[in-house]
Amino acid sequence: MPETPAPPVSARVLAVERLLRVEADGAFVARLGAARRGAGRVDAETARAASDYVAGVTRQKRWLDFLLGHYVRGGLGALDLELLQTLRVGAYDLVVRGTAPHAAVNEAVETARALLHRGAGGLANAVLRALARALRDGALPEPSTGDLADDLAVRHSHPTWMVRRWLAAWGEEATARFLASNNEPPRFALRATGRAQPDGPQPDGPGGVDALAERLTSLGAEPERSRWLDDFVTVGRLQPVLRAGLLAEGACAVQDEAAGLVVRVLDPQPGEAVLDGAAAPGGKAVYAAQRMAAGGAIPGGAGRLVALDVSEAKTALVAEAARAQGVADLVETVTADLTTWTPPRPFDRVLLDAPCSGTGVLAKRADLRWNRSPEDLRELAALQDRLLDAAARAVRPGGLLVYSTCSVEAEENDDRVGAFLARHADFSLEPVGALVPEPIRDGDVYRALPHVHGTDGAFAARLRRAG
Known part of the structure; x- marks a missing residue:
């Protein structure tokens, strides 16, 4: 009798498991693979979505914890680690990604139940509904310790010691812009190698950048020409580039401007x-x-x-x-x-x-x-x-x-x-x-x-x- 295929794993469950590895093992976010501790299918789309959650939650961890701390009795330290990570993913869905509240809360409840138990789902429901109401009413808590470095560090999710240094070097306005830029989804720069077409280096544009841009456009990657370098383009997503094999064949290289x-x-x-x-x-x-x-x-x-x-x-x-x-x-x-x-x-x-x-x-x-x-x-x-x-x-x-x-x-x-x-x-x-x-x-x-x-x-x- 053929085996029943394992059910698919949700991106949020996979993200929570990866976040646990980041904190427990010191794993590098960029190097986490799709391996997981339990049964279940993980397709490429789910793995990519989980990676986005892991990177986003890791960046925004301090801000998310500050928000969640207002709605968890006894403080976040009393929570199971799986539940804490589930709440972070749910809060990220609500506050940063702008996911519809009913969807964000329901997904978090199902994640908590899948990883822990029904009671954990109930707690996730209560905490995230309270956060969703505050968001709807424009009443999200704001850090107000009176220490500018600490308040900026919490709001933009950075260590306070780093922020204190940048304030001393640049002042408040530039520091706030720098912190915000560190939390924006990055664009990726691609350097043209002159090998964007099978017959070798192309004469059009420096380093074959015209041929590369044309090929990226055909893949739906929406390239933009670099402001600074005539042989670079930038894209918002690397997945189309990877799927098409452009890096493997040497048509371009990922390199920041x-x-x-x-x-x-x-x-x-x-x-x-x-x-x-x-x-x-x-x-x-x-x-x-x-x-x-x-x-x-x-x-x-x-x-x-x-x-x-x-x-x-x-x-x-x-x-x-x-x-x-x-x-x-x-x-x-x-x-x-x-x-x-x-x-x-x-x-x-x-x-x-x-x-x-x-x-x-x-x-x-x-x-x-x-x-x-x-x-x-x-x-x-x-x-x-x-x-x-x-x-x-x-x-x-x-x-x-x-x-x-x-x-x-x-x-x-x-x-x-x-x-x-x-x-x-x-x-x-x-x-x-x-x-x-x-x-x-x-x-x-x-x-x-x-x-x-x-x-x-x-x-x-x-x-x-x-x-």
Whole structure:
């Protein structure tokens, strides 16, 4: 007798199970798969919907808990973890997604019953109906501690210590805009590789961007041309791109415009020896190699890009990306620690895209805001100094060192450049000039801010060694 197929699993049940993994195991939101503890079918659409819930609830967790805390007797700490996550998903449905109250409440009740028991469903019903009434009446609770940093942090769901720093650096208005931008659904940037059609690189538009945009339009991806880079487009959803296999075939690469502009700051030239000293997962290294090739670099000739990283698994990712995007002949991968590696020769240009706090990418890394501490900044600054000193040793006289991060913190950006120049009298700060568009320059350096430029946050400085 054939087995009865398992019933489908709802996206909300799957989301609750994944959220439990995030909190219990410290799982990265972006890496959670569809595996689950119980029986039940999980199709691709359900898995995607669950991922959206997980990312959204993780971003908004502090704000959701503040709201729910007004309607749960005894406080949230007394709840079963499954019920707490169910209530967060329900509150997210109501307050952030704008799901119709009857649907949001009913789904939460069914989720609580599926994961716990009927009594849990009753509690979910009471709490979320009270929240729905407050929302309808325009009477949602607002944080009002009298501490601006704490109130903004609760309302925009960030750690208070982060908000306090940004208030000191930028003031209230800019900080509030930055916080809001971190909670908006991100758009994804795609870099054209010139391989958007089966017969190879296309002459239309820089890097074949016209062919890529046409193909994305045919897939319903609704691409928009980048404001900052002539070989990039942005899309609201990656699913059509993934389903069509465009990444696998090398037609495009997922890379934020802010990261692409770092490569423009590096400005690699044909025939040069270039080092990417912290290359994984390879986006900047491959883009740099493509810029060299487009300018006339000859595969196997003098032009060469060395992509170095400490992890063999990560350098394998770089090599795979180089093959997929047609520049394997220009990219040499090396597995080594930059701080102890002996360069085989001096390099014309060296890129150090340093490990950092990632505060410029909080919109895409939903869990990152909860996994950082002030101590991390101090430890990262010390590491960045060591890596900068090591990278400097690889630069030829007259050559260029580009230091970059995806952080918005002065301690990881301007302060590190200043400290480096104080240690290395043979280097000087060179203006980025017209290598990046004027609105995204900040004096002599490149600085992208999500709430200003609509990209990830990023920083880059050009450090020229005396000849």
